[in-house]
Amino acid sequence: MGVCGPDPKVEDLGSPRKQPYPMDALPISYAAQQFRKLIGEKTPYRVVHEPQARNTRPYDSRPTCEGHNNCMPICPIGAMYNGSYSVYHAEAAGAKFVPNAVVYRIERDSANKRVTAVHYYDPDKGSHRVTGKYFVIAAHCIETAKLMLFSADEQSPDGIANSSGHVGRNMMDHTGVQVSFISGDKALWPGRGPLETNVIDNFRDGDWRNERGAYLVHMVDDNQVDLATQLAIAKGYVGRELEEQIRYLASHTVRLFSHNEGLADPDNRLTLSKTNKDILGIPHPEVYYKLPEYTVKSCEHTRGLFRDLIGLMHGTDEEWTPGYFPQDHPAGSTIMGTDPTDSVVDGFCRTHDHENLFIASSSVFSSVGTGNITLTVAALALRVADTLKKELAHA
Amino acid sequence: MPDVTRKILWSVLTAGTALATFSAVPARADDPSADLMARGEYIATAGDCVACHTAPGGKPFAGGLKITTPMGDVVTTNITPDPDHGIGKYTEEDFEKSLRHGIRRDGSRLYPAMPYVSYAGMTDGDVKALYTWFMHGVKPVAETPPVTSLNFPANLRITMGLWNMVATSETPETGDSATFDKMRRGKYLAHALEHCGTCHTPRNIMLSEKEDSYLAGASLLGWYAPNITSSKTGGIGNWSEDNLVEYLKTGHVAGLSQAAGPMGEAVEHSTSHLTDDDLHALAAYILQVPAKDDEAEHSPREQYGKPLEQADVRSGELTRIDNLAQMDGAQIYDANCAACHGGNGAGTADHYAPSLFHNSVVGSARPDDLIMAVLNGVDRNAGGVHVHMPAFNQSSDVQRLSNAEIASVVNYVTATFGSGDHGVTAEQVEKMGTELPKTP
Structure with a gap:
């Protein structure tokens, strides 16, 4: 998929690597350079390059990132990896992709050891059956658990691969803290370059992790004209002064947010709705989620850090996102583990209960860490593929 | 990914095929001087031998580049100094004959896609340097690429002898080419x-x-x-x-x-x-x-076009692009090209993505190269900059445009930034897509 990152000899991120990243680290934008200088000189912390799947050279028939700041939701020139590129490669290798297919049932053999087929609905609710030697569920964390629970039958009354009762449990997210403010120091001109180039990584690990969760701080480098305009209008500026204020505020806005670690708590779980169904008759998911105390304490710590940084930059006009800032990185729900009584898959993402059923999803995470989850999901999917290749070659 | 376009043999005819078996091992000059080797390597670079004699992702000079031509598939040969698979048994005389006259060591004729009519102009000294470098500076590769199979009459190598009688070759230069004015x-x-x-x-x-x-x-x-x-x-x-x-x-x-x-x-x-x-x-x-x-x-x-005056979003009608049955050229441009070349067509400030106005390819009366660039992208690593524009064809990993969409956006680009709408059709784009060599 193409990951860029710093040379470990120059900038050690504390994650051991056998070999360097495939691509050089992203150049750090002007705003991030200024931020890095400030953090390096005025605090005991450090700003590092964040490894990420953005091209710093042509890679995999996709071009180099040009830093136009329009990364979201997907890169218009393909310089940032997304899952569709892996789908294209799979298709080129002979995979058949069936669009608009909603799998609703997983069929097993009489011993309930092997999956024999899956059934799916087309948009007209026509039902189709697909047989195979191996099955991989790759439906992210909500839909994976939902499908496994909905496939419950006489053989497996609690759902597929659920002898542990842990399917749907241990859901996690990166809960965050977010603030934006107007720096009283020199203009930073955020929004020139890729959205994310840098992080403060001092809070990824430490002895304190037995009490509060780890976190990562991003100085988000996106264009701030929208926010600056709202602020300038709210302040009552009009005419020429309004334009000048928008320019000033957009160049001085700083946005900080964090990814704070969740904990795998079996009580945070997904179940099938008994009242709401979709148009195909499949129950909606229902999620019970209580923010772990561990994460709450971590977020409190982050708020303290952010207040310090605002002071350091002589910031004004603070805008705190009320409560918490969820990062929409759902994980957990079919977690990995060595003990089949409290986990759903083994270290190879194979379900403990069914020898030919694998899960490639953030649902197998048993801890959510602090980094965005896509690259880990992709890496686990490649691990599944390696196992399948090996076993199919011997079959 | 099909990668053959990277190594298109730029000719209507075809390259020499795998070599026959040989008997004698030629004597080689021992310890060629560093000067001679350096000159040979430089001549090989200037003659761009590697372009055709290397397969996509293959070993240098081991041949195997497959090209689809109107006369059949052509595979370039191994010209590494391996004695059995390459040209290791060639004497300098054999080498000169194939290089400047298109005659292989076994006496048969090379297909004139091997530009020996041009190489015929090389000086004796440069031929010697080139031979020396190929024998001592290139790593032997013990692989024989597949054999070329052409249609009649091009499959008869004797035909090439007749062709030689009418084709004009360069006259060899004389003296030391390094001292020419x-x-x-x-x-x-x-x-x-x-x-x-x-x-x-x-x-x-x-x-x-x-x-x-x-x-x-x-x-x-x-x-x-x-x-x-x-x-x-x-x-x-x-x-x-x-x-x-x-x-x-x-x-x-x-x-x-x-x-x-x-x-x-x-x-x-x-x-x-x-x-x-x-x-x-x-x-x-x-x-x-x-x-x-x-x-x-x-x-x-190169003199056509100017930046497109873009409507100020505050004054004009906004166009929603999320609910259109068929996008027109301007909308396709906006969605696929503008991210790099700019809504106004000016490209990036550092010219990594070039301006589309004052651009020979866009201003040309022949839209061929623009269509080919959109279909196949650009991948050029030279002068310390690796330029990469993604392909927009049906096997693109970035964005797959239909032939009609490519025709439409090409017409928009030439009308807006070049010498006018050349009325490119989907059929034309399709034909150009199929003219590309296919990967084996």
Whole structure:
């Protein structure tokens, strides 16, 4: 998929690597350079390059990132990896992709050891059956658990691969803290370059992790004209002064947010709705989620850090996102583990209960860490593929 | 990914096939001097041997590049010094015969896609240097690529002998090519080494280069190698020597043009490695090639167009692009091209993504190269910059546009930034897509 990152000899991120990243680290934008200088000189912390799947050279028939700041939701020139590129490669290798297919049932053999087929609905609710030697569920964390629970039958009354009762449990997210403010120091001109180039990584690990969760701080480098305009209008500026204020505020806005670690708590779980169904008759998911105390304490710590940084930059006009800032990185729900009584898959993402059923999803995470989850999901999917290749070659 | 376009053999005919078996092992000069080796390597680079004699992702000079031609599939040969699979048993005399006369060691004729009619102009000294480097500087590869199989009558190598009787070869230069004055050196580079005419000179009915139309432009395999004579309206008569040197060195000159396809390859593998003196000699020679006005181009193609005045979002009607049955050219441009080339077509400030106005490819009366660039993208690593524009064809990993969409956006781009809407159709785009060589 193409990951860029710093040379470990120059900038050690504390994650051991056998070999360097495939691509050089992203150049750090002007705003991030200024931020890095400030953090390096005025605090005991450090700003590092964040490894990420953005091209710093042509890679995999996709071009180099040009830093136009329009990364979201997907890169218009393909310089940032997304899952569709892996789908294209799979298709080129002979995979058949069936669009608009909603799998609703997983069929097993009489011993309930092997999956024999899956059934799916087309948009007209026509039902189709697909047989195979191996099955991989790759439906992210909500839909994976939902499908496994909905496939419950006489053989497996609690759902597929659920002898542990842990399917749907241990859901996690990166809960965050977010603030934006107007720096009283020199203009930073955020929004020139890729959205994310840098992080403060001092809070990824430490002895304190037995009490509060780890976190990562991003100085988000996106264009701030929208926010600056709202602020300038709210302040009552009009005419020429309004334009000048928008320019000033957009160049001085700083946005900080964090990814704070969740904990795998079996009580945070997904179940099938008994009242709401979709148009195909499949129950909606229902999620019970209580923010772990561990994460709450971590977020409190982050708020303290952010207040310090605002002071350091002589910031004004603070805008705190009320409560918490969820990062929409759902994980957990079919977690990995060595003990089949409290986990759903083994270290190879194979379900403990069914020898030919694998899960490639953030649902197998048993801890959510602090980094965005896509690259880990992709890496686990490649691990599944390696196992399948090996076993199919011997079959 | 199909990668063969990177190594298109720029010819209508085909390269020599795998070699027959040999008996004697030739004697080789021991310990060739460093000077001779360096010169040989440089000649090989200037002659761009690697472009055709290396398969995509393959070992250098081991051959195996497969090209689909109207006469059948052609596979280039292994020219590493391996005695059984390559040219290891060639004596210098054998080597000279195939290089300058198109006659293999076993006496059979090479297909004239191997540009021996151009290499015929090489000096004896440079042939020796080239031979020495191939024998001592290239790593032997013990692999034989598949054998070429052509259709009748091209499959009869004797046909090539007849062709030789009507085709005109360069006359060998004499003396030490390193001591030639600028214009003689430039001519030597253009004709005998870089073989510019192989692509840029139109061919007659016998598929030989037309002598009276040297570098006047020719169409091959979907691309159009433009008129690069000194014509001010149809050629490159408005370019300075420095402009052309920069182009050959980096593949790009802001406000003039940029190289893609086979020319991008030629820049990457060959011209960007020439010395500055040689580049100036080559450029000076090319720029004095007699002007041949173009049938289609009547106004300098690099001078068309200007930035598009973009409507201020506060004053105009906003267009929603999320609910349209069929996007028009402007909308396709906005969704696929504007991220790099800008809504106004000006490209990036550093010209990594070039401006679309004042751009020979967009301003050309022939939209061929623009269509090919959109279909296949651009991948050129020269002058310290690796330029990559994604392909937009049906196997693109970035964005897959239909033939109709490509036709529509090409027409929009040439109408907005170039010499007008050339009425490209989906059928035309489809045909150009199928002219590409296919990966085996």
